[in-house]
Amino acid sequence: MRKYIxxxxxxxxxxxxxxxxxxxxxxxxxxxxxxxYILGEFATEEQYQKLKHQLGLDKPIHVQFINxxxxxxxxxxxxxxxxxxxxxxxxxGERIVYTLQLTGTAWLIAFALGxxxxxxxxxxxxxxxxxxxxxxxxxxxxxxxxxxxxxxxxIFGVTLKILPISGIGDWRNLILPSLTLGLPQVAxxxxxxxxNMLDVLDKDYIMxxxxxxxxxxxxxxxxxxxxxxxxIVTYMFLQIPWLxxxxxxxxxxxxxxxxxxxxxxxxxxxxxxxVQALVFLIGTxxxxxxxxxxxxxALIDPRVRVMGEGA
Amino acid sequence: MVSxxxxxxxxxxxxxxxxxxxxxxxxxxxxxxxxxxITTPTTPTTTSxxxxxxxxxxxxxxxxxxxxxxxxxxxxxxxxxxxxxxITTDIVFARLINIxxxxxxxxxxxxxxxxxxxxxxxxxxxxKGIKDAxxxxxxxxxxxxxxxxxxxxxxxxxxxxxxxGTLKEVKVIDxxxxxxxxxxxxxxxxxxxxxxxxxxxxxxxxxxxxxDVEFGTRPAATGPYYVVEWVRGSHIDYAVNPYYKRxxxxxxxxxxEGPPYIKKLRFRIIxxxxxxxxxxxxxxxxxxxxxxxxxxxxxxxxxxxTMIPFLEYVLHYIGFNCQKxxxxxxxxxxxxxxxxxxxxxxxVALEGLAVPIHGPLVPTMIGxxxxxxxxxxxxxxxxxxxxxxxxxxAGWIDRDGDGILEDKNGNKFEFELWISTxxxxxxxxxxxxxxxxxxxxxxxxIRQVEESxxxxxxxxxxxxxxxxxxxxxxxxxxFYMFHSTKGVxxxxxxxxxxxAALEKMGTTVDPKERQKYIEEAEKILIDGCPMVPLYARKIxxxxxxxxxxxxxxxxxxxxxxxxxxxxxx
Numbered sequence: 001m002r003k004y005i006x007x008x009x010x011x012x013x014x015x016x017x018x019x020x021x022x023x024x025x026x027x028x029x030x031x032x033x034x035x036x037y038i039l040g041e042f043a044t045e046e047q048y049q050k051l052k053h054q055l056g057l058d059k060p061i062h063v064q065f066i067n068x069x070x071x072x073x074x075x076x077x078x079x080x081x082x083x084x085x086x087x088x089x090x091x092x093g094e095r096i097v098y099t100l101q102l103t104g105t106a107w108l109i110a111f112a113l114g115x116x117x118x119x120x121x122x123x124x125x126x127x128x129x130x131x132x133x134x135x136x137x138x139x140x141x142x143x144x145x146x147x148x149x150x151x152x153x154x155i156f157g158v159t160l161k162i163l164p165i166s167g168i169g170d171w172r173n174l175i176l177p178s179l180t181l182g183l184p185q186v187a188x189x190x191x192x193x194x195x196n197m198l199d200v201l202d203k204d205y206i207m208x209x210x211x212x213x214x215x216x217x218x219x220x221x222x223x224x225x226x227x228x229x230x231x232i233v234t235y236m237f238l239q240i241p242w243l244x245x246x247x248x249x250x251x252x253x254x255x256x257x258x259x260x261x262x263x264x265x266x267x268x269x270x271x272x273x274x275v276q277a278l279v280f281l282i283g284t285x286x287x288x289x290x291x292x293x294x295x296x297x298a299l300i301d302p303r304v305r306v307m308g309e310g311a
Numbered sequence: 312m313v314s315x316x317x318x319x320x321x322x323x324x325x326x327x328x329x330x331x332x333x334x335x336x337x338x339x340x341x342x343x344x345x346x347x348x349i350t351t352p353t354t355p356t357t358t359s360x361x362x363x364x365x366x367x368x369x370x371x372x373x374x375x376x377x378x379x380x381x382x383x384x385x386x387x388x389x390x391x392x393x394x395x396x397x398i399t400t401d402i403v404f405a406r407l408i409n410i411x412x413x414x415x416x417x418x419x420x421x422x423x424x425x426x427x428x429x430x431x432x433x434x435x436x437x438x439k440g441i442k443d444a445x446x447x448x449x450x451x452x453x454x455x456x457x458x459x460x461x462x463x464x465x466x467x468x469x470x471x472x473x474x475x476g477t478l479k480e481v482k483v484i485d486x487x488x489x490x491x492x493x494x495x496x497x498x499x500x501x502x503x504x505x506x507x508x509x510x511x512x513x514x515x516x517x518x519x520x521x522x523d524v525e526f527g528t529r530p531a532a533t534g535p536y537y538v539v540e541w542v543r544g545s546h547i548d549y550a551v552n553p554y555y556k557r558x559x560x561x562x563x564x565x566x567x568e569g570p571p572y573i574k575k576l577r578f579r580i581i582x583x584x585x586x587x588x589x590x591x592x593x594x595x596x597x598x599x600x601x602x603x604x605x606x607x608x609x610x611x612x613x614x615x616x617t618m619i620p621f622l623e624y625v626l627h628y629i630g631f632n633c634q635k636x637x638x639x640x641x642x643x644x645x646x647x648x649x650x651x652x653x654x655x656x657x658x659v660a661l662e663g664l665a666v667p668i669h670g671p672l673v674p675t676m677i678g679x680x681x682x683x684x685x686x687x688x689x690x691x692x693x694x695x696x697x698x699x700x701x702x703x704x705a706g707w708i709d710r711d712g713d714g715i716l717e718d719k720n721g722n723k724f725e726f727e728l729w730i731s732t733x734x735x736x737x738x739x740x741x742x743x744x745x746x747x748x749x750x751x752x753x754x755x756x757i758r759q760v761e762e763s764x765x766x767x768x769x770x771x772x773x774x775x776x777x778x779x780x781x782x783x784x785x786x787x788x789x790f791y792m793f794h795s796t797k798g799v800x801x802x803x804x805x806x807x808x809x810x811a812a813l814e815k816m817g818t819t820v821d822p823k824e825r826q827k828y829i830e831e832a833e834k835i836l837i838d839g840c841p842m843v844p845l846y847a848r849k850i851x852x853x854x855x856x857x858x859x860x861x862x863x864x865x866x867x868x869x870x871x872x873x874x875x876x877x878x879x880x
Contacts (some may be wrong), residue, residue: 027598029572035395035645036763038394038469039394039469040394040395040469041791041799042473042791042799043469043472043765044472044797047472048535050464051467054464054467083386083387083394084386084387084527085386085387085392085523085524085527086387086528087522087524087526090524091543091765094542094543095544098544118835133660150585153585153586153589154589156588157589158593158594159595160593164595165586165589165590165593165595166586166589166590167543167546167581167590168542169543219550239408251544252582252583253583253585253586253873254546254586255545255580255581255583255586256544256545257542257543257544257545257581258544261384261544261582262543262544273463
């Protein structure tokens with residue numbers, strides 16, 4: 001097990017490095033540069049070169065990358081935003097709270113609604129319950145975030161006036177954006193849960209349990225559910241980075257000051273340090289989520305654990 | 312055993328989620344502390360409910376907040392470091408001089424000023440008893456500090472060269488007299504000092520207390536409001552400057568002698584127009600800084616909405632590459648000027664929300680000449696017959712009868728008109744131009760180019776003709792657009808007499824004398840026709856007249872005056 005974990009950690013470090021190097025090169029390759037953005041179109045060549053030097057952007061790209069990386073590793077310093085004149089860590093620190101609020105709530109909604117709906121659909125297979133849940137799931141899955149967001153806003157914020165339209169504030173402000181982000185996930189999880197449940201209910205050991213004369217509820221919740229849940233738990237962790245992706249659109253619609261919008265604005269402004277730090281952060285999060293998924297899987301499924309130890 | 316593990320994992324996840332939600336909730340709703348170094352003015356700000364919901368009824372009863380909706384998130388609130396000019400800092404900083412609603416230069420923190428004979432020295436006489444929002448006195452030393460930081464290389468201010476030109480030194484004569492010394496006289500200096508937030512004066516003491524980064528997050532200075540808190544990406548909260556006087560911006564349209572009546576402002580940053588307008592209609596946002604054009608019709612007829620129109624100081628035009636065949640022939644460019652009818656462009660593509668422009672300047676630019684606009688209008692009326700005649704003179708005749716003109720070598724008159732992805736209305740405008748030029752036998756192919764690539768390719772002269780815009784509050788824009796060596800590369804229209812006029816304009820400070828050179832440059836541009844000016848967009852500030860009254864807009868600087876605004880009861 002220990003060997004397995006060490007090997008995983010090592011591969012993850014390489015993975016994060018590759019992601020940051022790739023995004024660093026990509027960002028420097030696309031046309032447009034921060035100096036032009038900062039100075040505007042009327043700047044002279046002399047001003048341009050001066051600022052470029054001042055910002056350290058005249059150095060070769062590999063030198064810039066190494067400097068950036070050593071600053072993070074040695075000093076934990078993500079640098080200063082080129083455009084916003086504030087340390088990047090402060091910019092992200094201010095916003096990560098809001099992003100976690102939004103994605104965390106969406107995540108909870110996804111599982112709190114998705115799992116029971118999936119179970120219900122499986123237990124009442126080919127009945128009105130099943131068709132309703134699966135129909136709803138198909139509808140939610142095929143709905144783009146921005147459309148779902150606007151519709152929810154129009155119904156609950158503008159027409160019924162029972163929820164705030166946009167912005168931050170108390171818990172009520174959180175409902176619409178987290179539903180927008182969470183509902184498509186509810187659909188995915190409900191479908192996944194239903195499929196797993198049906199699969200498990202068909203297994204021989206369920207037949208055996210039923211044949212032993214165990215009550216149906218005990219069979220379903222003790223024997224079937226725990227086995228059907230295993231892939232769902234893994235999925236919960238793998239979903240975390242996806243939520244950050246969907247958050248970009250949701251944050252824009254609901255004027256939510258999260259990291260997604262910061263990333264978009266920073267890319268448009270070619271604010272290299274901010275984009276890099278965010279990519280680094282999201283990359284790390286993805287890797288950790290994957291790692292956590294693997295670990296949890298190994299923990300709850302002895303078959304995986306044995307294979308891990310054997311390797 | 313397995314089931315226990317699963318239950319354990321799920322319980323752990325729920326606990327972690329609950330803890331995270333708890334921490335997050337705590338941080339999000341915690342009122343932010345104001346730094347203790349700031350001496351609080353008359354109204355205590357430490358207990359202000361700044362991060363809670365914008366306007367719950369309970370709060371409104373305590374202290375009404377005027378909420379202004381805004382689509383563009385600022386990069387920094389330090390105007391000297393910002394890459395653009397906007398209202399979020401315009402209300403925080405008062406300037407030495409100002410521009411009133413009629414376009415005249417009027418006093419500000421300086422009650423008078425003199426310009427030396429050679430234009431290299433400007434002496435400002437400050438008012439006595441000026442204080443910033445925290446009561447720090449403002450004297451000549453603060454003016455010197457403000458501008459020396461502005462031009463210091465380590466500040467790397469993006470706007471300094473544009474705003475103060477070759478400012479070399481700021482000299483304190485006494486507490487209330489300060490001299491600006493320039494290497495070379497800078498033509499637009501008065502306009503710039505009178506309009507740019509980056510020319511706003513702040514207290515050296517305050518700046519040094521809070522430091523560079525904090526100043527860009529929570530600036531306080533001499534303007535009618537100061538920033539209490541900025542939650543990036545969400546909103547900026549302002550409180551009134553209790554020491555503000557009308558004298559700092561004595562525009563005749565402002566009546567209130569003291570600080571604004573409304574004590575608290577909030578700028579909400581909402582980038583999605585649908586959300587912004589929904590909040591406005593719901594009454595959570597009271598002022599729209601710029602009505603999104605697609606919602607103009609919907610809001611226009613709403614009796615609860617008052618709209619104030621103004622003209623954007625941005626000219627939209629067709630630019631030619633004057634070095635490239637066929638547009639290297641003046642007659643060909645002029646022919647196109649005769650063939651363009653602005654009316655359908657404005658009515659159809661812009662739904663009437665623009666005014667036609669014939670000369671190189673827009674009426675809200677300082678230095679605009681009515682005389683030259685009239686000259687351009689008379690010179691190039693809409694006249695397709697005249698256009699055809701000019702083209703024939705230049706050798707463009709329909710030789711094979713297919714409706715498209717050919718030159719003497721049989722090449723068809725066909726060109727690419729580039730448009731930028733940054734302009735939403737450009738495709739429609741281009742199509743109308745396409746059909747208008749088809750009538751005189753010219754085939755236009757429209758090509759859309761991504762905006763940053765667009766300016767890059769155009770500056771390299773890869774284009775034949777394009778549709779784009781330029782804008783600045785002063786006629787100095789002509790210098791940047793058309794000077795052969797110091798300007799940007801766009802139309803490649805180089806003439807030594809034009810360079811001479813532009814240089815004179817750029818180094819003459821006296822407004823009357825400078826006007827002569829502006830008009831001289833304009834005339835060369837109208838006659839030489841490197842471009843066909845098309846229109847300037849009308850922008851609308853909108854406010855809820857059931858909530859607030861008395862908001863005014865300066866049509867030149869496009870500043871909002873909140874001085875006389877009051878809540879309706």
